[in-house]
Amino acid sequence: MTDVHPVSIWDRERIWVTVGATALIFLGAIEALAVTTVMPVVSEALDGQALFAVAFAGTLATSVIGMVACGAASDVRGPRGALYTAVTLFVAGLVISGFAFTMEQFLIGRLVQGLGAGGQTVALYVVVARLYPPHLHGRIFAVFAAAWVVPSMIGPFLAGAVAEFLDWRWAFLGVAVLTLIAFVTIAARLHGVDLGGGNALSVGRVWLRLLLALVVAVAAVTVGLAADLPPSTGWPTAVVAVLIIGFAVLKLLPRGTLRAARGLPSVVLARGLIAGAFFAAEAYIPYLLMEQFGFSPTWSGVALMLGALAWAGGSALQGRYGEALGNHRIAMTSIALILVALLAVLVTALADASPIVIVVSWGLAGGGMGLIYPRLNVLMLAYSERGNEGFNSSALSISDATGSAMAVALAGLGVATLGGGVHAFPVVYAFCIALVLVAAIPGLRLGHAAEAA
Known part of the structure; x- marks a missing residue:
């Protein structure tokens, strides 16, 4: 009688991908929530109060670009290279921010980090599509959701404790180290696995998507910054930015x-x-x-x-x-x-x-x-x-x-x-x-x- 092993997200073929991917999402969520807690400390330490809002808005902008770039790369060459690049950028951004001595250097780190954070999520979704059978998608996404939600309960507290008892820099450098460990876990399992490619996109089409992503990102940041303007200026600015997003996003979303x-x-x-x-x-x-x-x-x-x-x-x-x-x-x-x-x-x-x-x-x-x-x-x-x-x-x-x-x-x-x-x-x-x-x-x-x- 043949020994049948049940197929699950925790079986031998997938357990380390599940663990590594969940850890990457968990750490991304921890960092996203932690930075809200430590930003006042960072801006004071680096004398960068004037760039406080941009440090948040800039990360959002580059994350949209990362989403489009990794989405296109995953479709053409498969998600492995896109995931590796995204994680590398995420870690590099954390390291730059963690070692920054001016607010401008910190901002550069945040921009690089955004590219990786946006692309990482998209690449992981494609890994799920290629590696997990459809009937397991609900289970793995439920685990991903929990990995995002749990940090909302502990992330701000941990970040505050790190900033108060250690140094604010460890809120970035610590996540960078843990991300590398999680990445090694998933990369070791994905090595040699056929994750495939797919559509052959023209270079012009890819560049058009990236340009439109940049427009959407800048317009989204503009809407955010409009909230800090006087209403007489903020409302017209926000309306124009929303219209620009509606136009530019058409080619980045499914038709209809x-x-x-x-x-x-x-x-x-x-x-x-x-x-x-x-x-x-x-x-x-x-x-x-x-x-x-x-x-x-x-x-x-x-x-x-x-x-x-x-x-x-x-x-x-x-x-x-x-x-x-x-x-x-x-x-x-x-x-x-x-x-x-x-x-x-x-x-x-x-x-x-x-x-x-x-x-x-x-x-x-x-x-x-x-x-x-x-x-x-x-x-x-x-x-x-x-x-x-x-x-x-x-x-x-x-x-x-x-x-x-x-x-x-x-x-x-x-x-x-x-x-x-x-x-x-x-x-x-x-x-x-x-x-x-x-x-x-x-x-x-x-x-x-x-x-x-």
């Missing part, structure tokens, strides 16, 4: 995305709208709790932990029962949970009710995000063919990044226009509710790609 065509275009559009609604709302949860309900900064951050835990739980549920639940049910359940949470926060802010409602509600929102985020990854790969997984993966990541950046910036402009204060919060959450309602349109048009083979 902006009109919510059925299938892959709706998957990509739903990702951007849901990401924008959730992250714009979450950005103002601590502000709301401190300004209106007298929470301390520490406790306002702790209030978000329930949402993070629920996200991890929702991801695990999707990974185990996603096929049984189905795309339509997952999408509508997720959108309903996020919508109920946003409505509860809005009513609480208007009625000055108990802040416990906000904390519990954000758990519902996190659970909704945990259900739908990895499912959209699964659907993206299900709609992909060998040779275009890189393009589709970069499209999903670009929609995520630009949707989040634009929504947060527009919410910030709304708050600035109203002069801040407690009366501005309802506007933010009404805006996010509108985004979720619009997301229901592509949510109903995700289709039923053959996720399980």
Whole structure:
């Protein structure tokens, strides 16, 4: 009788890829969250307060370029080289930032790091497409989601402790060392594995995509910086930048995305709208709790932990029962949970009710995000063919990044226009509710790609 070994993301063929890839995503998330904590210390130490915002916005800009470059490279030559290059850039950026003695040097590191961070995620998605059978995609993306969510609970605390008791530089150099270890783990297993190539893209087409990615990146940063301008200047600047993004992004997304065509275009559009609604709302949860309900900064951050835990739980549920639940049910359940949470926060802010409602509600929102985020990854790969997984993966990541950046910036402009204060919060959450309602349109048009083979 033949000994049959069950196929899973933890079997002998895939365990070290699973471990290494999950570690890379975990460390990328740790760094992204940690830098928010240590940036005030960095800007003071390097006398770079004037470049504080650019250190964040610049990384976003180069990450979009990295997404497109690694997507194209993965489609042409396979994801191995793209992944190796992206990790190298990510580590190099961390080292440059960690050893910087001026804010300009630190900024260069952040720009290089962004190239690697954006490309790394896209390349890992293509590795999943090439190495894992379709029925395991839900499981691996659930693990990836948990690897991103867990750092949201421990990353800021660890970064603060490192900056306070060691040196802020170790918040970058320490992640660089750990990233190299994780990279060796996955590279050793991928060595010699046929990850294939695919479509032969013309040089002109690749350069056009990179140019458009640069335009999208600069416009997205402009929207972000517009939030710091006076409303009379900020709104026209933001509107023009959003229009530029809408025009430039057409060639970087599947045809029919902006009109919510059925299938892959709706998957990509739903990702951007849901990401924008959730992250714009979450950005103002601590502000709301401190300004209106007298929470301390520490406790306002702790209030978000329930949402993070629920996200991890929702991801695990999707990974185990996603096929049984189905795309339509997952999408509508997720959108309903996020919508109920946003409505509860809005009513609480208007009625000055108990802040416990906000904390519990954000758990519902996190659970909704945990259900739908990895499912959209699964659907993206299900709609992909060998040779275009890189393009589709970069499209999903670009929609995520630009949707989040634009929504947060527009919410910030709304708050600035109203002069801040407690009366501005309802506007933010009404805006996010509108985004979720619009997301229901592509949510109903995700289709039923053959996720399980």
